Amino acid sequence: MQTLETINQTLHSNDAVMLYFSAPTCNVCHALKPKLTEAIMDEFPTFVIESIDISETPEIASHFTVFTIPTVLIFFQGREFLRKSRHMSVGEVVEDIRRPYNLMVEN
Numbered sequence: 070m071q072t073l074e075t076i077n078q079t080l081h082s083n084d085a086v087m088l089y090f091s092a093p094t095c096n097v098c099h100a101l102k103p104k105l106t107e108a109i110m111d112e113f114p115t116f117v118i119e120s121i122d123i124s125e126t127p128e129i130a131s132h133f134t135v136f137t138i139p140t141v142l143i144f145f146q147g148r149e150f151l152r153k154s155r156h157m158s159v160g161e162v163v164e165d166i167r168r169p170y171n172l173m174v175e176n
Contacts, residue, residue: 071121073129081147083117084173088133090140092124098139101159105141108159113170145173 080086087109091098102120109116123130123138133142135154143151143166151165 071119071126071129073126073132076119076121076129079117079119080144083115084146085113085116085170086144087116087118088142088144089118089120090123090130090133090135090142091120091138092122094124095138097155101139101157104159105162108163112163113166115174116170145169 076088089102089105091102106118109118121129123135130136135142137154139157140152140154141157141162142149143162150169151162153162153165
């Protein structure tokens, strides 16, 4: 089971991290997750993706101020860069992170 400590460790030991907040009762979450995960891994291979079930670990959702699902948080070098909730497209998320990711990887 995930803990806030393990999530924070992941954020600080990886340059690019996506946190995907969902719950078992969320149909949109289950439809979006595989598509988004595949697109991120295809476009940005160094990304680490963590899925967080807010029904099992509500304290993690609370810590990151996540009150709706699905929510995607993108972190670069331990800092939150992007937050998308509910209505989002895979292409929109990919395009929002392409430039900063490429700049980070080039350095």
